[in-house]
Amino acid sequence: KQEVTQIPAALSVPEGENLVLNCSFTDSAIYNLQWFRQDPGKGLTSLLLIQSSQREQTSGRLNASLDKSSGRSTLYIAASQPGDSATYLCAAPYSGAGSYQLTFGKGTKLSVIP
Amino acid sequence: ETGVTQTPRHLVMGMTNKKSLKCEQHLGHNAMYWYKQSAKKPLELMFVYNFKEQTENNSVPSRFSPECPNSSHLFLHLHTLQPEDSALYLCASSQTDREQFFGPGTRLTVL
Numbered sequence A: 001k002q003e004v005t006q007i008p009a010a011l012s013v014p015e016g017e018n019l020v021l022n023c024s025f026t027d028s029a030i031y032n033l034q035w036f037r038q039d040p041g042k043g044l045t046s047l048l049l050i051q052s053s054q055r056e057q058t059s060g061r062l063n064a065s066l067d068k069s070s071g072r073s074t075l076y077i078a079a080s081q082p083g084d085s086a087t088y089l090c091a092a093p094y095s096g097a098g099s100y101q102l103t104f105g106k107g108t109k110l111s112v113i114p
Numbered sequence B: 001e002t003g004v005t006q007t008p009r010h011l012v013m014g015m016t017n018k019k020s021l022k023c024e025q026h027l028g029h030n031a032m033y034w035y036k037q038s039a040k041k042p043l044e045l046m047f048v049y050n051f052k053e054q055t056e057n058n059s060v061p062s063r064f065s066p067e068c069p070n071s072s073h074l075f076l077h078l079h080t081l082q083p084e085d086s087a088l089y090l091c092a093s094s095q096t097d098r099e100q101f102f103g104p105g106t107r108l109t110v111l
Helices: none
Strands: A004-007 A010-014 A019-025 A032-038 A044-051 A056-059 A062-067 A072-077 A086-096 A099-104 A108-113 B004-007 B010-013 B018-025 B031-037 B044-050 B053-057 B064-070 B073-079 B087-094 B106-110
Touching: A004 A086, A010 A019, A019 A032, A019 A086, A019 A108, A032 A062, A032 A072, A044 A056, A044 A062, A044 A072, A072 A086, A099 B044, B004 B087, B010 B018, B018 B031, B018 B087, B031 B073, B044 B064, B044 B073, B053 B064
Parallel strands: A010 A108, B010 B106
Antiparallel strands: A004 A019, A019 A072, A032 A044, A032 A086, A056 A062, A062 A072, A086 A099, A086 A108, B004 B018, B018 B073, B031 B044, B031 B087, B044 B053, B064 B073, B087 B106
């Protein structure tokens, strides 16, 4: 069974700062990993899907890395903005009983202070 | 509409009521999912459907009954719920084993 841990649980940074969010997973036999953003009371927005064959995936100011051997992924946010304030969720797949499932971490709540 | 839609967005029901949540995806995906998100807990997968067939039921109580009439629509029928079932219910879709896309969720309150 897959277990996903995200550190820190909450993070507060001044606007403009670069930051890193961490995700670790127990079952390294994954073929992709997905990062999401969730605003309060809302659904999840997919940010990046990184394949196991990739080491990094970039979208705008976001960069996700994946190290399967150590069971870790990081999400790097450059030049943070107040609009980046949200909860960021990491999800790793688990193939249980023939179906594809995502196991989620509890998330990192990010506050970017103007 | 595009993406994944869910209705209603908010629902308040008593413990003896019967209601249904609806999810529709306009992405041509073949897999659909129901998740439950309670306060201070990780997202919990409830059900998975691949090509309209249920492939996963993560020990969900029988008061939650899913229905998938086709690959674009997914329902969650609710009856005799408990106050602890109050949560945000999220629907997602994907091509099997690919990136998942989520709807906005239904905020359910059980009185």
